[in-house]
Amino acid sequence: MQSSWVPFVPPSASTLSGKVDALYFYLSGVTIFFTLLISGVLIFFVIKYRRRNPYEIPRPVAGSLKLETLWSVIPFIIAMTMFAWGAQIFFEQSRPPSNAVEVYVVGKQWMWKIQHTTGQREINELHVPVGRRIKLVMGTEDVIHDFFIPAFRIKADVVPGRYTTLWFEATKAGRYHLFCAEYCGMNHSGMIGSVVVMEPKDFDEWLSGSSSQQSPAIAGQQIYETLGCASCHGPTGEGGRGPALAGVFGRQVFLNNGQNIKADEAYIRESVVNPQAKLVAGFGPIMPTFQGQVSEEQLMQILAFIKSLQIRPPNP
Ligand code: HEC
Ligand SMILES: [Cu+2]
Numbered sequence: 001m002q003s004s005w006v007p008f009v010p011p012s013a014s015t016l017s018g019k020v021d022a023l024y025f026y027l028s029g030v031t032i033f034f035t036l037l038i039s040g041v042l043i044f045f046v047i048k049y050r051r052r053n054p055y056e057i058p059r060p061v062a063g064s065l066k067l068e069t070l071w072s073v074i075p076f077i078i079a080m081t082m083f084a085w086g087a088q089i090f091f092e093q094s095r096p097p098s099n100a101v102e103v104y105v106v107g108k109q110w111m112w113k114i115q116h117t118t119g120q121r122e123i124n125e126l127h128v129p130v131g132r133r134i135k136l137v138m139g140t141e142d143v144i145h146d147f148f149i150p151a152f153r154i155k156a157d158v159v160p161g162r163y164t165t166l167w168f169e170a171t172k173a174g175r176y177h178l179f180c181a182e183y184c185g186m187n188h189s190g191m192i193g194s195v196v197v198m199e200p201k202d203f204d205e206w207l208s209g210s211s212s213q214q215s216p217a218i219a220g221q222q223i224y225e226t227l228g229c230a231s232c233h234g235p236t237g238e239g240g241r242g243p244a245l246a247g248v249f250g251r252q253v254f255l256n257n258g259q260n261i262k263a264d265e266a267y268i269r270e271s272v273v274n275p276q277a278k279l280v281a282g283f284g285p286i287m288p289t290f291q292g293q294v295s296e297e298q299l300m301q302i303l304a305f306i307k308s309l310q311i312r313p314p315n316p
Contacts, residue, residue: 103128
């Protein structure tokens with residue numbers, strides 16, 4: 001495992017980690033500065049104004065508007081710099097760039113199951129190339145887990161019934177810790193793994209080395225056929241009794257109730273497990289729920305299939 005030169009600070013290996021550290025050092029610096037200042041002044045005054053004889057009575061303290069304004073405004077400004085800086089990093093971290101390569105992650109007591117869009121599967125290991133943006137689409141089969149890569153300074157809860165996304169761009173080849181950071185039962189402490197960051201050409205070799213695996217989109221297509229989705233949505237998602245699915249991902253969808261929402265991962269997932277929650281305008285509530293018939297992993301594969309439908313639109 002890689003380590004860093006600052007004690008207690010994990011290695012820094014993503015485009016984000018330096019920024020998070022800078023903010024952290026700023027917070028620590030401000031805290032240390034004021035701790036020293038206040039305790040120094042406190043000790044100084046305790047000595048300077050100590051009682052020298054038993055009959056001494058101090059002068060009464062009168063308020064000072066100037067002083068009070070000053071010690072309200074300065075901390076306010078300092079707190080706001082922390083807020084603005086933190087918010088800026090938060091927004092950057094929580095908005096995956098559109099050109100990121102997707103990787104599917106499913107948490108399960110007590111392991112991380114990972115699948116690449118090319119089909120490679122891994123357990124408790126995540127191989128990624130240096131210098132490419134990776135977007136993780138994460139779900140869980142059972143309880144809440146938390147995907148944490150300290151070296152990248154990224155961490156997010158994975159919650160039953162919904163998707164969480166994270167993104168990063170690794171900057172340094174090496175092997176880094178991967179933890180579950182949410183207590184998830186008996187073997188939580190063993191739910192650890194590693195992230196292997198490789199040079200792009202090594203990574204491509206690794207990808208092609210373990211071929212013969214089915215891509216999530218192809219697996220999703222098979223599930224789509226087995227569950228009979230095709231009977232309403234058409235074998236290539238061209239539509240029929242149900243709306244066309246080709247091109248739906250990322251598009252605006254008009255709903256029965258007049259609302260207009262973006263078809264993101266969460267929407268597609270909900271459409272399959274709870275189709276009546278949001279009805280597409282012009283269609284009745286005829287789609288049955290598939291809750292309990294598909295695992296989280298299969299849902300992600302269906303999602304991958306629906307996403308793939310827009311890259312290659314069906315022939316008319
Ligand atoms: C009995 C016909 C039927 C079957 C079977 C069916 N659907 Fe649907 N589906 C519909 C209808 C009708 C709608 C539109 C009304 C609604 O939103 O529920 C819909 C909506 C959807 C949507 C939202 C589409 C949009 O444009 O917003 C998705 C995604 C979807 N279905 C996926 C699936 C998947 C995946 C399966 C198989 C696991 C499936 N459907 C099986 C009829 C069906
Ligand atoms: Cu866990």
